[in-house]
Amino acid sequence: MAGPPETLPEAAADITAGPEPPGPMREFWHHYRQNRGAVVGLGFLVFLVLLALFADFVAPHPPDAQYRDAFLTPPVWQEGGSWRFPLGTDATGRDILSRIVFGSRYSLSIGFLVIVLSLLGGITIGLVAGFSGGWIDSLVMRLMDVLIAIPGLLLALVVVAIMGPGLFNAMFAIAIVYLPHFVRLTRAATLAELSRDYVTGSRVAGAGLPRLMFVTVLPNCMPPLIVQATLSFSTAVLDMAALGFLGMGAQPPTPEWGTMLADAREFILRAWWVVTFPGMAILLTVLAINLVGDGLRDVLDPKLKRS
Amino acid sequence: MTGEVVVAARDLCRYYTVGGGLFARGQILKAVDGASFTLRTGRTLAVVGESGCGKSTLARLVTMVERPSSGRLEICGTDPVGVDRETKRRLRRSVQIVFQDPYGSLNPRQKVATILAEPLVINTRKSARERREAVAAMMRRVGLRPELGRRYPHMFSGGQRQRIAVARALMLEPAVVVLDEPVSALDLSIQAQVLNLLEDLQAELGLAYLFISHDLSVVRYIADEIMVMYLGRPVEQGPREALFAEPLHPYTRALLAATPVADPRRRRRRDRSALGGETPSPIDPPSGCPFHPRCPLADARCRRERPEPLQRGDRQVACHAVEEGRGP
Numbered sequence: 001m002a003g004p005p006e007t008l009p010e011a012a013a014d015i016t017a018g019p020e021p022p023g024p025m026r027e028f029w030h031h032y033r034q035n036r037g038a039v040v041g042l043g044f045l046v047f048l049v050l051l052a053l054f055a056d057f058v059a060p061h062p063p064d065a066q067y068r069d070a071f072l073t074p075p076v077w078q079e080g081g082s083w084r085f086p087l088g089t090d091a092t093g094r095d096i097l098s099r100i101v102f103g104s105r106y107s108l109s110i111g112f113l114v115i116v117l118s119l120l121g122g123i124t125i126g127l128v129a130g131f132s133g134g135w136i137d138s139l140v141m142r143l144m145d146v147l148i149a150i151p152g153l154l155l156a157l158v159v160v161a162i163m164g165p166g167l168f169n170a171m172f173a174i175a176i177v178y179l180p181h182f183v184r185l186t187r188a189a190t191l192a193e194l195s196r197d198y199v200t201g202s203r204v205a206g207a208g209l210p211r212l213m214f215v216t217v218l219p220n221c222m223p224p225l226i227v228q229a230t231l232s233f234s235t236a237v238l239d240m241a242a243l244g245f246l247g248m249g250a251q252p253p254t255p256e257w258g259t260m261l262a263d264a265r266e267f268i269l270r271a272w273w274v275v276t277f278p279g280m281a282i283l284l285t286v287l288a289i290n291l292v293g294d295g296l297r298d299v300l301d302p303k304l305k306r307s
Numbered sequence: 308m309t310g311e312v313v314v315a316a317r318d319l320c321r322y323y324t325v326g327g328g329l330f331a332r333g334q335i336l337k338a339v340d341g342a343s344f345t346l347r348t349g350r351t352l353a354v355v356g357e358s359g360c361g362k363s364t365l366a367r368l369v370t371m372v373e374r375p376s377s378g379r380l381e382i383c384g385t386d387p388v389g390v391d392r393e394t395k396r397r398l399r400r401s402v403q404i405v406f407q408d409p410y411g412s413l414n415p416r417q418k419v420a421t422i423l424a425e426p427l428v429i430n431t432r433k434s435a436r437e438r439r440e441a442v443a444a445m446m447r448r449v450g451l452r453p454e455l456g457r458r459y460p461h462m463f464s465g466g467q468r469q470r471i472a473v474a475r476a477l478m479l480e481p482a483v484v485v486l487d488e489p490v491s492a493l494d495l496s497i498q499a500q501v502l503n504l505l506e507d508l509q510a511e512l513g514l515a516y517l518f519i520s521h522d523l524s525v526v527r528y529i530a531d532e533i534m535v536m537y538l539g540r541p542v543e544q545g546p547r548e549a550l551f552a553e554p555l556h557p558y559t560r561a562l563l564a565a566t567p568v569a570d571p572r573r574r575r576r577r578d579r580s581a582l583g584g585e586t587p588s589p590i591d592p593p594s595g596c597p598f599h600p601r602c603p604l605a606d607a608r609c610r611r612e613r614p615e616p617l618q619r620g621d622r623q624v625a626c627h628a629v630e631e632g633r634g635p
Contacts, residue, residue, distance in 0.1 A: 024459075197412035201475065204370045205426040206399045219416040 038295020122182020130190030189221035420456030545622030
């Protein structure tokens with residue numbers, strides 16, 4: 001019989017330790033660096049964060065200071081522009097560059113808070129649905145299907161209409177719009193992980209439900225969630241600008257980018273710079289975040305990982 | 308050290324309802340249907356059978372991941388169904404499991420030291436330092452350097468991972484370890500290392516092994532007793548030597564005949580009882596003896612009447628042909 005005979009080599013007891021393995025962060029950076037677009041995006045994002053943090057020092061004027069001698073001044077390189085207002089002024093004489101710089105604070109913190117809100121909610125609901133199964137699972141998932149079926153901006157408008165316009169309510173509304181995506185992702189990842197042996201192993205070792213959920217399973221569900229969170233960050237900035245444009249988000253004179261666009265609506269034909277520069281700010285930010293999200297997906301998505 | 312009964316199962320059954328939906332009634336799948344056995348400290352009971360015969364379900368029952376549908380299971384003299392939390396906790400500690408696939412059985416996001424310490428964190432009040440020491444001691448015991456604890460599981464080879472899995476199972480000093488095909492995912496040379504490790508640990512710690520396998524050559528090497536299962540039912544059970552020397556049940560004979568022989572001079576006379584056909588579906592098992600469609604000895608009684616396990620010397624066989632002395 002072809003079995004392990006009695007004369008087997010002794011178990012190789014000394015397995016060489018080798019050099020210390022690189023830490024997970026260094027390994028991550030090594031892979032992330034391969035994607036040049038992602039690095040550029042990350043660079044721009046860091047620049048934006050710094051801009052937001054030090055807006056008081058960077059911006060040449062306060063965001064809501066009105067200069068009565070300079071309504072609709074064109075940007076510096078155009079006839080009639082001056083270095084006093086590099087990107088021109090709007091209809092009430094406010095410096096557009098300063099408003100964009102201060103507006104980055106709103107856009108970034110809005111994106112961040114929306115993501116944190118829907119990520120927390122989505123992870124909790126998704127884990128509960130995935131672990132409980134049965135009718136709870138069905139009920140939760142059908143509810144999420146209903147939410148997904150409604151166009152995002154429309155849903156956000158409804159929520160804002162119920163709660164009243166304002167920055168925080170708009171953020172809450174957008175968080176609700178994104179919730180189903182996170183719930184579905186978490187649930188799908190949870191179900192995939194639950195069938196794996198290490199979860200059963202933890203169970204046999206006596207792990208309770210909270211431990212199984214948050215210590216055993218959740219860390220293994222994180223990569224797709226991180227990618228989704230980054231990509232949603234950019235759409236959250238966009239949606240917030242849209243709500244602001246519709247007058248349902250940040251209220252004037254807040255220098256939020258979408259609200260700035262809304263204020264500038266009447267002057268689109270007369271003074272192109274009033275709309276163009278806030279629009280460019282939104283565009284570049286969203287582009288940068290998407291590049292970062294793409295890079296993260298390349299590194300974190302196990303299906304794309306080459307190793 | 309040997310002799311104390313740690314697991315006793317009587318007529319253990321586990322049924323699943325499969326299919327079915329809102330309006331349709333599901334069908335019943337009898338994954339394990341009446342398994343009885345005892346397991347003593349320091350001994351190895353091997354459960355053998357084709358895939359789908361209920362081996363892994365048996366493992367899930369003994370590890371208390373699932374409850375039996377009927378029948379009685381006693382672990383260290385206590386029935387785990389319907390006991391209070393504290394007793395259940397104690398019982399849980401005494402049965403641990405090692406899985407087949409060393410790539411799926413270790414949490415990929417935790418370092419090895421964390422994986423090994425987890426059972427202690429959950430079940431004991433040991434301080435972080437005591438835990439670290441226990442982990443290091445266990446890693447040495449299974450032949451790994453304690454420094455390797457800082458690595459993640461994907462940095463190890465299959466054999467090393469299986470050592471880690473064994474170490475994890477032993478962290479709580481269990482009385483019983485369920486080994487669910489622990490070496491079938493490994494290379495032959497690594498298999499031998501892991502099997503030797505398991506034997507050494509058993510001798511040292513007086514562990515009882517429930518060794519689930521489909522590989523008879525491995526079973527011959529490690530088992531003390533063997534239980535052959537077919538479609539959720541044990542068909543033959545007995546000591547290793549006797550069972551390998553003289554298999555009684557036609558299914559056992561067929562299994563032994565199907566095991567390849569590496570040595571051409573030792574090749575056995577080709578047994579004509581090699582298996583044909585496929586394993587029937589456990590959802591719709593054949594009438595009477597579930598083995599009769601593939602059995603060379605089947606007659607009218609086998610198609611009608613289900614054989615019950617009968618004691619024959621130190622063995623139990625569930626077969627009408629053996630009972631009536633109808634040999635091949």
